[in-house]
Amino acid sequence: xxxxxxxxxxxxxxxxxxxxxxxxxxxxxxxxxxxxxxxxxxxxxxxxxxxxxxxxxxxxxxxxxxxxxxxxxxxxxxxxxxxxxxxxxxxxxxxxxxxxxxxxxxxxxxxxxxxxxxxxxxxxxxxxxxxxxxxxxxxxxxxxxxx
Numbered sequence: 794x795x796x797x798x799x800x801x802x803x804x805x806x807x808x809x810x811x812x813x814x815x816x817x818x819x820x821x822x823x824x825x826x827x828x829x830x831x832x833x834x835x836x837x838x839x840x841x842x843x844x845x846x847x848x849x850x851x852x853x854x855x856x857x858x859x860x861x862x863x864x865x866x867x868x869x870x871x872x873x874x875x876x877x878x879x880x881x882x883x884x885x886x887x888x889x890x891x892x893x894x895x896x897x898x899x900x901x902x903x904x905x906x907x908x909x910x911x912x913x914x915x916x917x918x919x920x921x922x923x924x925x926x927x928x929x930x931x932x933x934x935x936x937x938x939x940x
Contacts, residue, residue: 828912828920829885829895836861836910836925837899841878842868854913854921861925869927876902885912893920 826834835852838844839861846865849858870878878901885895891914899906911924 827885829893829910830883832910832912832920832922833880833883833895833897833908836908836922837870837878837880837897839865840868840908840925840927841870841901843877849922852921854915854923857922857924870899870901870906870908878906881905 832852835844835849839846839849842865846858846862849861853861878899881898881900883895883897885893887893893912894909895912896907896909899908907928909926910922912920913923914920
């Protein structure tokens, strides 16, 4: 046996130990966002005044874009205290093929708001927002729905 060997006793090849890449947990693996998560971030950015409403062009159908265009200048999710709104949770359900109904909770400072929206998948397989509600009040061009 040689005294210059760097491997274990009895090992005849000259390769050193291999490095093994660290294992990632399931949470750390990169997954693309689901459509409702992606739309929740976009809607939050528009309704908080961080992005212009035309950022949603092509991502809405029906009256949804007109509703957003009417509401965006008032920034209903913006805060007067300067804290930026953050998406806390977003969950979605698929009641029918090509439809996702989602809800999200949004935090800004010590205030929590709820947002619900509906996505519909078109013949081109793209998802588009069809309706938006905040805190139980449907967003319409005429203002919050009368109770």
